[in-house]
Amino acid sequence: MKDQEYTALPPHLLREGKDADSSIDWRKLGFKSGLEIHQQLLTEKKLFCRCPAGIYGKEGEHDAEVLRHMRPTLSELGEYDGTALMEFRTRKQILYLLNQESVCTYEMDDTPPFLINQKALDIAVEIALMLNCNLVGELHVMRKQYLDGSIPTGFQRTAIVGTDGYINLRGRRLTILQLALEEDSCRELADEGHTITFMTDRLSMPLVEVVTGPELQCPSEVAEACELIGRLLRSTGKVRRGAGATRQDVNVSIKGGTRIEIKGVPSVRLIPRLVRKEALRQKALLEIRNRLWQKDLDPKGSARTDLVDHILTNTQSTVIRNALQRGHRVGAIRLRNMGNILSSKTVGGRTLADEVSGRVRVVACLDEPPYLIHRGTQGQNALSNREWRSIRKRLRAKAEDTVAIVWGPEEDVRIALEEIELRLLEASLGIPPETRQVLPDGLNDFERILPGPDRMYPDTDSPPVPVSDNRIAEARKQLPSHPLKRERRYLELGMPRHQTYFLAISPLHTVFDEAVTRGFSPKMAARLLVEERISLRRKGVNISLIPEDFYLDILDGLDKELFYREGTRRVIKAGAERSLSMEKPEKSTKKDKKKDQPEIDIKHILKELNFEPLKGEQLNTAVEKIMNTTDLPETKDPEAQKRYFMGAVMYRLAGRVCGETVSRIVEKTLRG
Amino acid sequence: MNTEINAKEDFKGYSEPALSLLKNYGVRVWSEIEADTDRGRFEGLVLPRSETLPGDHIVLKLSTGYNVGLNVAGIRSIEVKGYKKALYKIPEKEFPFDPEKPKVTLLGTGGTIASRLDYRTGAVIPAFSPGELFGAVPELADICNMKTIKLFGVFSENIGPEHWKATAEAIGKEIEAGVDGIIVGHGTDTMHHTAAALSFMVQDPPVPIVMVGSQRSSDRPSSDAALNLMDAAYAASKGDIAEVTVCMFGPTSDQYDLLHRGTRVRKMHSSYRSTFRTIGERPLAMVERDKISYLTTEYKKRRNDRKVTIDTAFDDRVAIVYYYPNMKPDIIDSLVENGYKGIVIAGTGLGHVNKPLYPSLKKAVEAGVHVYMTVQTLWGYVQMFVYDTGRDIMNLGVVPADNMLPEAAYVKLGWALGHSDDPDEVREIMMTPISHEITRREPIDGYLIMQGGLPEMDGFMKRYKR
Known part of the structure; x- marks a missing residue:
């Protein structure tokens, strides 16, 4: 197989990628994209305290609450960071929900950090090696400021483990700019008006952040890089899986534009669409800019604002009517010569008005969509022509001027009007640097201004940690083989892609290799290690503690006909239960485990399951007996009849009998 | 001389082997290499290194803002690309003057109430002038006119009697000059010692004297410094309590500060925001940004006169002895031999020590050392009549100090010994309360240590954000 043909994209993503790439000349567009992939590490404890990692609380069942505010601190040059100021303008009350079992006083910023979790550091070193990074001599914990409240300290503790690495992608090298080990942030539960609520269980769990160079050239390539890095990380077997364990930020820019960061993309699947739409959004914004350049704009701004609720007391607009009933105010703004620019299309049926309302929503804490109404607003929220005429008259608007209104508490309205002016001035400059959040349809919406570079501080609470040669040598021993090489080998064994894909990143690939070496059928081994396990995991069976040897015992049992294929799942399940019950007492008496507890013994389990193989005459008798005691089906169709009796027999004898043999006996009996 | 200083600055914090390496390659701190x-390969700016760290790594700031350390032993060569010294200055904005607003003087002693981290070096730079403070907490100008005097810049663990005296005298001058309130910025570790000292050294002030600090330095976005400072400014300029108080977070949530009386307050947690607690009494008031709610009527009220008694006499030959089982008599003996004039014992329970100490205590008293008993339980009174052992100890000449906190008793004994050496006079001074260091009765809610895990606390924690 040639390199060019090979792709890390699984089959279900190939088409998405092709669709997203189609009909656009990405090179001409000057498209550039890079990734920041956040992957939680599989450790028992959190990164800077001794809280257990991976315990998630249920909503509404928290034990305590803490209220905080964030205040911007000055940057190096004595300026406030733009993001910081914006967050401060929003005057947010930040509410943290706490659970006893998952949070201590460290997370609440009432206790200084403990020494960094050494296991997490070991895993990070291993990943850095896997990504061909240069490892640092000494780890320096830094504080990266976040004022959105997602971390109670107001900063994330983070440290560089490696720099300047690479992975191979589409026949070239993709730069890995850096690998950082950092603490996870809170989960946002709600953001309503001036209160933002966070759940703290995830806070401070260890994760690595992998940052690629801005070298990805089209949407499918972004997805492929993301997929590949994800698979590399998972192949260590030392990272967390499942919802929220991997989250990526996608950076996108086009020629003439600005870097836009789309934060917290939950799955690779969304990426091609998302990236395409973001590129198109930026293209549209540049076109809007060009149109604004044609107009006669006052660079200093010429906004005029006023409260206009008295004009709207009898309005038919639903949101305005509701707002006025609640005693909210309505403010209007006029901008000179901007015409109907708010109606300009961006992407996915959206307009510039949506861009502006995203900003208003966040900065002014308005929480009633559509957040902003203008001449182009349609439907039940639209104002009448007469109302518009009165408002325009009040603001002394000329025909070529743009007018828009917002509503809410008076102070919020004031900030919202300022923000509209700011955002429209930015529209005439191009694309404002923003952090944006992903929406389910692959579109995105404003989240905050992109933070400036001056937000890194050394963490004076944490000492530097030397990363010794020994530590690196130990980590190197742990390195798994490259999952893509593995997958290629599996494909050459003639296995189907849906199996090779999962097997290559599975930590059980060593078991598979061993099974093949021992002469078991690759197909049988792959079915056991991939499909059966996935199916059980989906049903909620905890299979994480099953010892690897047990899978080889199962293959051996199948091979020797100690039981049959149809019973495999029940055997794994019994093994899973046994492994869990062995694990429990282990916590208190770790040392005695091996002495007192027997290994998980397949023969024992088969006996417990009553999986005594039935063969020959015994089998004939048993099948006939079941058929005789089963009521006849209504159907006369012989095939359906056969399926019916097969079902009845296998229900009673699964695992003890060979399905094909039973099929033959049933057929014979029905005919006889 | 100058070149020597420069040489030190050029390799700030570096020791061998890093020092020689830097010199060999012509690298200085702030070199781009x-x-x-x-x-x-690593590219970045060489940063100073903390002097407490070994010299086996050099610290580099990468272009991303991250710092990393490079092992000296692994360095093959270094190329110097440039030099970019970081100059850091806290911005100053003129503190606006409003003739309608009260005048407050902020006395600075050090600590982290207003400081900024120099994030290139990791050093903490104190922000202190009114302009700097206004730059950091502009809301202060809505509350008062502020003048600042930097008395000294020391960490609170290094504060002692000389600092107490200087602060008390400065307070006296400011009161005479007509201020409406005084704020004392102070590190939190020994804030309660200083608060007690000022309570004795500055008597009957006409205006509030509010001590304030922070548990999270103001270079952190979630710092308590700004709110503490605003609330202290409010309490000093508009509050009615003309006593020495401490103004620090009530709960860990950003909700309100508590005003604690200087003689009854104690730092009770090494790192919590809500570390200060009033012991054996109620706090005096809750302060929000534009409101004070008084929790008691028993305080000295603000006056319009300018009268105040500054009395800074102090004898520092006093020690606190924290009793532990099996304490040996030589602990007491050595204090006496070394010329100590006063001993405050933090005894067990109602005020006890073991029998082997008795002869030493007797000797101490006979040698003219003034020995007072307090309780290491912090809450509650010394009561030495309940058990025979207590009576025996009193017979040795040890004086029970009622419910004075050990630290307050320590400060007061030094202050008393500054006035007299006569056992009866000292006893008279010690046992006559000046500012609630001894109270006549313990209120029924003076001891509320709520225990987590109790069913009644579960609902409380959820509802009250503590």
């Missing part, structure tokens, strides 16, 4: 190491 590219280093070839056995772990690859």
